[in-house]
Amino acid sequence: MPHAPLPTRRSLLASGTTWMALAGTSGWLSPAMAQTALRPTPKQTEGPFYPIALPRDHDFDLLRNGSATYSKGQIAWVEGQVTDTHGAPVSGAVVEIWQCDHEGNYHHPRDGGKADPAFQGFGKVMVGKDGRYRFRTMKPQPYTGRTPHIHVKVILDRKELLTTQLYVAGDPGNDRDSLWRRLDMQERAALTRVFAPSAEGVRADFPIVVQA
Numbered sequence: 685m686p687h688a689p690l691p692t693r694r695s696l697l698a699s700g701t702t703w704m705a706l707a708g709t710s711g712w713l714s715p716a717m718a719q720t721a722l723r724p725t726p727k728q729t730e731g732p733f734y735p736i737a738l739p740r741d742h743d744f745d746l747l748r749n750g751s752a753t754y755s756k757g758q759i760a761w762v763e764g765q766v767t768d769t770h771g772a773p774v775s776g777a778v779v780e781i782w783q784c785d786h787e788g789n790y791h792h793p794r795d796g797g798k799a800d801p802a803f804q805g806f807g808k809v810m811v812g813k814d815g816r817y818r819f820r821t822m823k824p825q826p827y828t829g830r831t832p833h834i835h836v837k838v839i840l841d842r843k844e845l846l847t848t849q850l851y852v853a854g855d856p857g858n859d860r861d862s863l864w865r866r867l868d869m870q871e872r873a874a875l876t877r878v879f880a881p882s883a884e885g886v887r888a889d890f891p892i893v894v895q896a
């Protein structure tokens with residue numbers, strides 16, 4: 685009786701066989717390959733309002749622009765760690781965020797130049813050895829056609845590793861947002877975070893996984 689052909693790695697993957705199952709039954713995979721890799725944070729469109737030129741004040745605190753203080757909306761801390769798919773911190777990664785003000789206006793000529801000058805609107809930080817970042821900003825607000833979101837970009841050595849958007853868990857606008865709706869369940873979980881009460885306002889933990 686002829687032997688059944690051995691399955692190829694490709695056929696096993698196509699049949700949905702997991703890496704762990706492969707490693708356990710075949711011994712084909714090195715320990716490094718068998719490790720469960722973290723899924724990279726999903727990408728989303730940059731949108732039309734990335735700054736043309738960086739504002740003079742572009743530090744981690746979007747609620748202070750130069751000498752002005754922005755006090756509209758709810759204070760929100762957005763923080764997390766930038767890691768690669770093996771969980772190692774990506775030292776030197778630059779994290780940028782940008783978002784509209786309380787009235788839904790971006791600091792961008794294409795958005796009419798109506799944004800509140802007290803709102804910094806854009807912030808940029810470089811992470812250290814621990815990969816951690818944090819921003820102090822406003823809990824994002826909706827504007828026409830969009831559920832609340834914060835735009836996020838990660839750059840390493842001038843190379844863009846990720847452009848995406850962060851959403852607010854439980855916001856009723858998410859279900860109506862075309863960009864949010866096209867995310868699958870895992871992608872929604874990665875990009876839609878709880879803004880929980882904290883010592884100052886609310887706080888969202890947003891871990892970022894990149895392919896560095």
Ligand SMILES: [Fe+2]
Binds near residue numbers: 830833
């Ligand atoms: Fe936007």
